[in-house]
Amino acid sequence: MKHSPGNPGRFIWQQNDAFIEKTFRELLSETQLIHEGDYLFRQGQVVDRLIMVETGRISLSYSAENGRCFQFGTMDCDEQLFGEMEFFTGYLCQLDIVAEEPLIVGVCSSERLEAALDQHPKLALFFASAIAVDYQDTLEIFLHRMLYPIAHNIAYDLYRQHQNKQPMDGFSKNYKEAERFGTTDRVYRRAVKTLVDAGLVIRTKQGLEIKNLDELRRFLGNDSFD
Numbered sequence: 612m613k614h615s616p617g618n619p620g621r622f623i624w625q626q627n628d629a630f631i632e633k634t635f636r637e638l639l640s641e642t643q644l645i646h647e648g649d650y651l652f653r654q655g656q657v658v659d660r661l662i663m664v665e666t667g668r669i670s671l672s673y674s675a676e677n678g679r680c681f682q683f684g685t686m687d688c689d690e691q692l693f694g695e696m697e698f699f700t701g702y703l704c705q706l707d708i709v710a711e712e713p714l715i716v717g718v719c720s721s722e723r724l725e726a727a728l729d730q731h732p733k734l735a736l737f738f739a740s741a742i743a744v745d746y747q748d749t750l751e752i753f754l755h756r757m758l759y760p761i762a763h764n765i766a767y768d769l770y771r772q773h774q775n776k777q778p779m780d781g782f783s784k785n786y787k788e789a790e791r792f793g794t795t796d797r798v799y800r801r802a803v804k805t806l807v808d809a810g811l812v813i814r815t816k817q818g819l820e821i822k823n824l825d826e827l828r829r830f831l832g833n834d835s836f837d
Contacts, residue, residue: 631737638727639663639717651693651708651716658697658704661719664688668711671779672790682790683752684779685711695738696745698724752779756793761802764792766811766830769821781818 651662671683697704698721728735755764771777782788789799806812813822821827
């Protein structure tokens with residue numbers, strides 16, 4: 612969850628920004644160094660603390676028992692908080708969260724957060740609003756991955772990047788990009804070739820880019836959405 616509001620109207624308690632900021636700073640008084648490649652949290656672990664990454668890059672992924680892996684992508688954090696969902700549900704951590712570069716993070720114990728929530732009910736409403744936004748963002752990703760072909764998902768991902776509405780970035784390595792779309796490297800490359808042959812995208816040193824925006828919008832099935 613993101614501590615500071617990303618867009619106007621995102622949180623119902625924006626008028627309490629100063630209060631939220633002050634409370635978080637008091638809760639996150641402990642700091643910790645996370646080395647590149649180290650885990651903030653591991654899938655399946657008990658979560659007894661919350662971690663805030665003010666700045667820095669992380670990646671998130673899920674590994675199934677059958678050996679398959681789903682990559683959510685990488686994220687440039689801006690006061691991003693992790694562990695809050697497990698705090699409220701009591702579930703084990705669902706994802707591997709890995710530092711893609713050295714990070715200095717703020718740490719809050721579950722006990723301190725629980726005491727703060729008892730003392731400040733408005734803080735609980737802030738968490739509820741923020742978690743609801745994260746839930747809907749994540750659900751949108753999963754629904755598109757499940758219900759649309761790989762080529763459509765790749766095109767949609769590029770279009771969201773074009774709109775600056777993509778919460779997660781991709782990877783430079785093909786096999787990790789394939790895992791981000793829930794498939795294999797071979798299937799991913801074949802889907803990309805379909806888009807390239809159709810004149811919708813091009814390959815560059817930086818990765819895939821949109822070649823024909825209007826045609827891409829028509830390919831996605833709606834040439835009038837924002």
